[in-house]
């Protein structure tokens with residue numbers, strides 16, 4: 001794009017002028033267990049079947065491979081899959097129960113098939129794998145009706161078909177739908193063809209590009225300005241399995257602290273201390289729930305990282321303690337730029353320990369960011385990461401709970417391309433390589449250093465980090481947000497498509513700056529954005545310096561009331577939201593899910609990125625356009641209940657529902673058992689009591705309910721509470737069975753309120769574990785057509801029955 005300077009453009013020789021040479025015919029083959037080496041002229045291709053649905057391809061033009069090291073991949077010890085390899089004069093056939101890879105020999109081309117021998121993905125016959133100097137490119141055939149999704153954080157619509165993209169982490173404020181690249185690099189995508197999916201992870205951190213049929217309608221390709229051909233093929237065919245496997249390979253989000261799922265308030269900057277305190281008091285006085293307040297760059301002394309501005313924050317520890325007393329956690333920003341200042345201990349210790357980036361001749365790289373001239377830690381060096389991590393002792397000691405890693409593309413105001421020059425050296429964990437290779441991983445390595453550092457000081461606490469830049473697998477350390485968006489309706493729309501795509505690429509903990517960072521939202525836009533925020537994993541309001549107030553109460557009394565109720569909804573739904581995040585941490589399936597993840601074969605959902613699923617059972621159709629008070633919703637097959645009216649709809653249809661300014665359309669899957677809780681002003685104000693379960697009837701359905709202390713790692717040792725909830729319906733009864741709980745966590749004594757909706761007649765009797773209960777313990781609401789049963793919640797199994 002235009003903003004990239006000549007230097008970068010030169011790196012990426014356009015295809016038209018290129019001297020591409022494709023890999024040639026196979027000369028010989030060596031087979032060793034699950035590993036096949038294929039020799040073609042001077043080139044060598046390594047094919048490794050890691051699992052029955054996962055194949056790795058590595059190729060070298062001249063037979064030399066670089067050290068096999070990836071910041072993304074965490075799983076390397078795969079157990080040998082069941083597979084076979086055989087050869088004919090024309091091909092080598094590598095088969096498992098899930099995938100059949102035919103390696104054609106003349107010339108060398110790869111054809112991935114399913115177990116039935118149907119082609120799923122194949123190399124472009126003319127181009128295949130190719131090289132031009134340092135550049136590499138893989139070209140594939142593109143069937144007409146194949147669609148592409150993924151690549152993490154990309155502006156514009158979620159469907160990547162017919163478009164091209166680049167990966168070069170970049171700080172581009174107020175981006176638009178066609179702005180590319182942005183802050184993060186996740187070179188992982190799905191191809192979906194008539195409901196059958198496969199995935200490709202191109203683990204290459206150099207400047208890379210992807211063309212999904214823009215250059216030619218019957219071909220797609222991906223490649224990079226350097227490094228190796230190194231990609232993983234996920235056979236699927238279910239997109240959820242692909243995502244589960246991908247996140248097994250690159251790691252999943254650790255379970256976040258429960259408080260990080262509350263509402264978070266940020267601006268550039270809440271300063272001085274009195275302003276922070278009055279913000280906190282305003283939330284409590286106005287009874288608008290909130291868990292987290294952020295301190296942006298002005299809390300520091302001249303933007304020196306790991307310092308406090310003594311005038312504005314004379315006693316941070318006391319302030320943080322007082323705010324904790326009101327139920328607030330404090331998160332602070334940390335940027336990589338370390339001010340060059342010989343009286344600043346962080347700079348001098350970094351210089352003495354040799355942790356900063358340098359040019360090949362040994363001169364330090366100095367670039368300008370907020371503090372002026374800065375040195376930049378080389379986060380690809382273990383000793384620099386350790387040094388960085390140790391610097392967090394003061395912030396942790398002051399009681400800071402959230403660590404916001406920003407400007408880590410890295411953004412350098414006066415650098416070429418606004419970043420570090422390409423020939424600057426990085427330790428690269430001992431490999432000593434150039435910035436060209438380390439640019440896209442810089443932000444992720446910063447979050448690793450932060451995470452590991454803070455972990456040392458808080459060994460049994462769940463950590464919350466937020467980052468702007470990242471690489472594949474970054475979810476292991478940090479949540480992410482979509483950077484400096486703008487207060488425009490098209491950016492609200494993109495908050496959906498971008499968050500969905502990020503979730504689809506392995507990072508479940510994502511959100512956008514609510515209200516838009518740059519600019520002034522109307523009251524309507526702010527409220528609509530906040531409503532969407534209830535159903536994005538990260539719910540954070542933020543605003544640029546010198547902008548008018550963008551707190552939930554800043555848009556007049558009518559909107560203050562609406563906004564309060566919106567945030568209240570988030571808090572009541574916390575048990576459901578938390579359960580969805582638990583699931584994401586265990587399986588890699590994000591809480592905020594594109595429709596295609598659950599319904600890959602429903603043509604109505606191709607490219608659908610204006611409605612989505614949240615968790616297993618909620619369908620969200622946010623209002624994304626000014627003035628709209630209705631919303632079209634495409635309901636998937638099955639039955640769905642309107643969350644607000646509890647009206648039942650038959651799925652597989654497009655419907656229009658009312659969406660007045662105080663209502664975001666939400667639907668609940670028939671069969672859902674949705675856990676909610678009492679309203680609180682912050683997530684751990686009081687233990688859940690009552691725990692409410694709303695049962696949306698279906699013939700039979702079940703769900704798993706999970707709970708723990710929400711903040712420590714004790715759950716890893718079995719200190720959790722997990723229970724199966726199962727509902728069944730027959731002619732004369734509705735039953736909810738709760739299993740014995742698993743795990744050793746015992747919630748404090750509480751009531752359980754079970755509400756059965758869509759109950760047309762008053763039951764004659766209600767039983768709890770076989771004993772009839774009195775009408776003081778249950779009520780029938782004739783108007784709402786629901787029955788609510790109130791019992792004591794226990795760890796032992798129980799059975800609720802409504803009988804007619």
Ligand code: GLC
Pocket residue numbers: 267268296297333406407468483484542543544
């Ligand atoms: C960057 C961040 C933004 C922050 C600002 C000041 O623009 O993206 O969120 O407020 O820097 O630190």
